[in-house]
Amino acid sequence: MTRVKYTTNLDAELLRLAKEKAEQCDMDGANAVIEAALRVYFANCSTQVWEKTMQGGWIKKMIVRPGQVIFESIRVRKVKARYNPKYFTDEVLAPKGWTKVWKMKQG
Structure with missing residues (x-):
């Protein structure tokens, strides 16, 4: 999949949680957690x-x-x-x- 740059405003607490989860799971930062969440959302919406x-x-x-x-x-x-x-x-x-x-x- 092609990656594109996208900027937005997120709730500070959600971003902090995403960064923590990325660190715990050895992921490439909060973006990886956000992408995983979007995949789950679209798979189940x-x-x-x-x-x-x-x-x-x-x-x-x-x-x-x-x-x-x-x-x-x-x-x-x-x-x-x-x-x-x-x-x-x-x-x-x-x-x-x-x-x-x-x-x-x-x-």
Whole structure:
């Protein structure tokens, strides 16, 4: 892809976070983080997610993407607001049978 120079005004806090993330992930500066964010946005901006509550507590979930529809049945949805991150690492979850199906690309 051809690279072009583009200047704009960004929220100072967002730019600081982008610079920190670039440094942590050994990326080529904040622009690499901004480009990755734009790629994720454009890959998902036309995606729709629909849910329907069923009897017995099941949730039917439908993800509609261009050229693809995904159906899921979910028995229970539990959201934890407070948790210890050390229990949710690759090293802890993989031996327990969890499979990582998606992670945002770094760079």
